Amino acid sequence: MKIHIIGGGIIGWSTAWYLNQKGFEVTIIDKEKTSNGCSHGNSGIIVPSHFIPLAAPGVIAKGIKWMFDAKSPFYIKPRMNLELFQWLWQFYRSCTPERASKAMPALLEFNQLSKSLYHQFFDKEEFDFFLQDKGLMMFYKSSKAEKEEKELVEKAQELGLDAKILDNAQAQQLNPNVKIDVLGASYFPSDSHLDPNVFMTQIQERGLKSGIQQMSSCAIKGFQTKKGRIESLISTNGKVIPSDLIILAAGGWSAHLAKQLGIRLLLQGGKGYSITVDQHDNKPEMPVILNEAKVALTPLDNKLRIAGTLEIGGLREKINLKRMQGILESVPHYFPTLHPKMLPKEQIWHGFRPCTPDGLPYIGKHPKFNNLILATGHAMMGMSTGPATGLLVSEILQGKKTSMNIDLFDPAR
Numbered sequence: 001m002k003i004h005i006i007g008g009g010i011i012g013w014s015t016a017w018y019l020n021q022k023g024f025e026v027t028i029i030d031k032e033k034t035s036n037g038c039s040h041g042n043s044g045i046i047v048p049s050h051f052i053p054l055a056a057p058g059v060i061a062k063g064i065k066w067m068f069d070a071k072s073p074f075y076i077k078p079r080m081n082l083e084l085f086q087w088l089w090q091f092y093r094s095c096t097p098e099r100a101s102k103a104m105p106a107l108l109e110f111n112q113l114s115k116s117l118y119h120q121f122f123d124k125e126e127f128d129f130f131l132q133d134k135g136l137m138m139f140y141k142s143s144k145a146e147k148e149e150k151e152l153v154e155k156a157q158e159l160g161l162d163a164k165i166l167d168n169a170q171a172q173q174l175n176p177n178v179k180i181d182v183l184g185a186s187y188f189p190s191d192s193h194l195d196p197n198v199f200m201t202q203i204q205e206r207g208l209k210s211g212i213q214q215m216s217s218c219a220i221k222g223f224q225t226k227k228g229r230i231e232s233l234i235s236t237n238g239k240v241i242p243s244d245l246i247i248l249a250a251g252g253w254s255a256h257l258a259k260q261l262g263i264r265l266l267l268q269g270g271k272g273y274s275i276t277v278d279q280h281d282n283k284p285e286m287p288v289i290l291n292e293a294k295v296a297l298t299p300l301d302n303k304l305r306i307a308g309t310l311e312i313g314g315l316r317e318k319i320n321l322k323r324m325q326g327i328l329e330s331v332p333h334y335f336p337t338l339h340p341k342m343l344p345k346e347q348i349w350h351g352f353r354p355c356t357p358d359g360l361p362y363i364g365k366h367p368k369f370n371n372l373i374l375a376t377g378h379a380m381m382g383m384s385t386g387p388a389t390g391l392l393v394s395e396i397l398q399g400k401k402t403s404m405n406i407d408l409f410d411p412a413r
């Protein structure tokens with residue numbers, strides 16, 4: 001059986017990895033020669049702490065307020081677009097306490113499964129991607145944010161996840177190499193971090209050696225279908241690629257490809273930026289998220305990565321310098337001795353998070369075609385949950401009981 005995976009990000013490669021391990025013949029197709037997409041320059045935080053879906057109560061009010069600020073962390077570009085309206089409507093409908101509480105245990109289990117799989121990779125001799133189990137802190141400065149973080153910690157504890165609230169002195173004690181000025185922090189000791197680019201390079205190199213095939217610089221633009229079956233893929237340069245089974249893992253571009261198959265997939269690309277600066281000291285010990293600014297700082301070896309913003313505005317590659325400036329300006333409010341400088345435009349990385357309106361991924365077979373599997377929509381946590389997605393897809397293909405219940409991730413929901 002010839003399996004083709006569209007998309008060579010963390011989801012595509014993790015899926016290829018587990019399928020290859022089970023003896024399937026797999027080819028990864030990517031439109032880029034060397035991908036530098038969402039799975040490369042992200043913050044690299046492995047986040048059991050992120051069990052609350054993006055669409056949660058309170059998000060709408062915050063989003064509306066932020067829309068009028070050019071440097072804000074969240075922005076929806078207003079445009080006349082039916083898919084965007086449908087997405088926003090579903091997003092609005094999903095922001096209820098009932099839906100959020102249903103999603104939470106599933107997201108936590110998904111993240112924990114994936115974290116254990118990262119450890120399995122790390123224990124293999126041929127992998128070393130700086131995986132560190134130092135936890136995550138979320139800093140806050142306002143009493144409003146303190147209330148949010150306290151609620152988050154309570155929910156985490158109810159779900160059995162280790163979490164606590166720290167004051168400034170306690171946060172400082174755990175991060176002795178940089179000055180901290182906050183009201184407090186929530187602390188999630190069981191989060192981890194890694195260097196995403198290193199992991200992506202290693203899984204590709206090891207995967208190719210193990211027999212995974214790769215077609216790069218090959219953009220898929222359409223499909224040939226017959227009686228509920230996809231027969232082949234068609235690339236922009238006219239190549240027809242016959243296939244027995246297709247896995248759609250094209251990140252932020254997945255909705256566009258699904259549309260070519262007559263499938264309405266509600267998914268928007270949520271653009272985010274990062275810069276990575278040389279920083280030997282004067283940096284936190286572990287990843288930190290700045291609550292009010294929604295900015296993440298990750299210590300990576302001798303570097304520091306600073307990332308943020310979520311722009312729902314189509315798949316436009318243009319860099320918005322004001323938003324990057326907003327990210328950098330937020331840092332000294334929490335770390336008074338850290339003043340990261342703006343880098344030239346070409347050194348600002350950006351990626352499109354594949355965002356679903358209910359904050360849950362699409363993983364599973366699609367009823368419209370008997371040889372199509374979707375694996376996309378991981379939004380803010382795709383780096384964390386890539387390995388679990390790969391394992392789950394391999395189990396679906398083997399007809400095995402999946403390692404966790406994925407009913408909530410059904411692509412046809």
Ligand SMILES: Cc1cc2nc3c(=O)[nH]c(=O)nc-3n(C[C@H](O)[C@H](O)[C@H](O)COP(=O)(O)OP(=O)(O)OC[C@H]3O[C@@H](n4cnc5c(N)ncnc54)[C@H](O)[C@@H]3O)c2cc1C
Pocket residue numbers: 006007008009010011012029030031032035036037038039040041042043044045046047218219220221249250251252253257270271272273274307308350351352353354376377378379380381382383384385
């Ligand atoms: C600033 C930022 C910080 C983040 N931080 C974290 C974090 O700390 N932890 C975490 O878990 N997640 C994080 N994320 C989210 C995470 O990066 C994404 O969820 C994840 O990378 C998505 O992976 P993917 O494989 O679905 O998509 P991608 O990595 O975007 O891969 C999709 C691939 O499909 C290819 N493709 C698209 N269309 C076609 C086509 N027509 N034909 C062929 N190929 C095609 C693209 O070239 C691309 O290589 C962050 C994201 C951003 C933007």
